[in-house]
Amino acid sequence: MKTLRKKGIALFLIFLVMGLILAIYAVEEDYDTSDFIKSKDLKIEKKSPKLTQQHLKYSMQKKKVLFDDKNKKQRALGRYSNITPDKKIDWSVVDLEGKCDIPGADEMFGYKKKTLEMFDKISIDGKKITLPMTFEDLGKGYKEFENIDYIKISEEKQPFIIKNTKNNYYIKVVNVELIHNDGHTEDAFEKYIDVYNKDYFIIQLTAESRTKKIYGLETQGFDSYFAKADLRVDNIGVGNTFNEMYAKFGEPSMAFLSGKGRCVVYQGVNKQGNIYTISFYSKSIKEGKDTIYPKPNVITDIEVYLGAGAFF
Template identity: 35%
Template sequence: MRSFCAKTNNKCLLLFLVIPLFLAGCTGYKPELKNKDTSFKFNEYHEIPYLKYEDIFDEKDNKQQHTGKYSDKTSDGAFDWGNMKSDMYHLTPIVNDMFKKITLDGKKINLPMSFAELGKEFRDFKNIDYSSLTDDITPLTARDSNNNLIYIGKLDPYPKLKKWNVFMSIFDNENKFLIGIELNMENAMIYGLNNNGLLSTKELKVDDIGIGSTFNEMYDKFGKPNIVTRSEDGKDITVVYSDIDNKDNNHVIAFKHRAKIDNPKTKQKQDSKPNVITDISISILRDFLEKKK
């Protein structure tokens, strides 16, 4: 071994230099938490790369015709989005296939997943001890080695329901909203993704249905939903597909239409086109039936 290293001195030296770096990379950087961080401000208005503004924003002073894909009625006449009241139907087993067709920025993903699977640039966030956090220190922020930031507004319902998820938001180094996540505090695994009522920089889709698609395009692909809810003023509507597996885990995908959303170009709220999808939320709720008893 000694003679071998003498002949390959440069290679041995390189190896000894690389090993500590490799081990350091495996260990990872531990982001420092800032408790009660009320100073954080996100970059609310910025370019959304995938967004087709003509598909989502009504440039006709809320006079966009409710025709074609924007029509109130589905192609089979079974649903009238413009006049529906909140209602619940049967569970929708198709959601299990929908979960197999989730993409983020065009990349297929599977839930639950780790921070590293969300993106290698986010792997530092796994090193936070989420299980020790308490609601009295929220809101919380933490930056990783890439200067990405995770924001936790509150921990509810984690203190009471340990297996349920906590909503968190991830921002980039310019404080642009990337994506919302649902994190399980026990195992630091991601059980849900959403755009959290904002236009996320990362594009979340289910079988090619995403922000800018319409309820009719959704219905033609997935069929009758499990739940439809309408806001008190009647302007916002949420359509839910869900099913419960043999382990009592509830798989949920919700598509929402908001009548007004922030336009990154005009930097003000603007009317959205009729029945266009403005929000997507995907979640796995573990032991759902057990919690409801």
């Protein structure tokens, strides 16, 4: 069962990535947006605006803190150690499967009661947030982006760059395409949305098209590795280490090799079947042809996601 589970996760990730790759291309012609943009202050941009000098400078500062200029020469000692202080976990081991501690839940998924408590301690820039949330919950400057019919943003018209001409904030909207086992595809009700203010990439959202509610947040986007928003879970965030995370939250649900690095996941489920997922990543980034590696076991990206069963 465990082998099937891993294969299923791997196939899903492959299909999802394929869908995203096929989806990402520039809007090359003018479209009539009157059917899905409901505000005179919002307009379509044909290309992604370039990242500002402020954001590029901020990115350089973050890179110095998180990444190893010596290309994997930083030794895994002290706070960077592969081994937890209690010697129960070695982060250099690719696969780790935690034990489920939620009575009645499917033990195969390693669900943890702690995850539901962790969801009560999610914050952005020190302000507590609760999922699902709204664009306005991010800040009043983002409320205008609720005046979009996201269902009508189809695969053929994406990604859409939509700008608020009043404050120069903008979003980049990418569709999620589901690829079924029989090969046919369909649009999911989810949208991935990178959010920017006039100076910085703020955060990536996972939003539900019909309700316009935000169910997921991540600190990496399509055009930038470094979100300006400081997303934290009980004060653990980008820049902490896996051992600092472990000291606060204990054994995770799972840990595995994920594309460009390692991923540690805490997952829980409530009586309504809603799945709560918090993922901590330590992964490399690309700069041109060069691969830049993180310092050992340093968290470079965080994703929180509430699977409310509403998307499919």
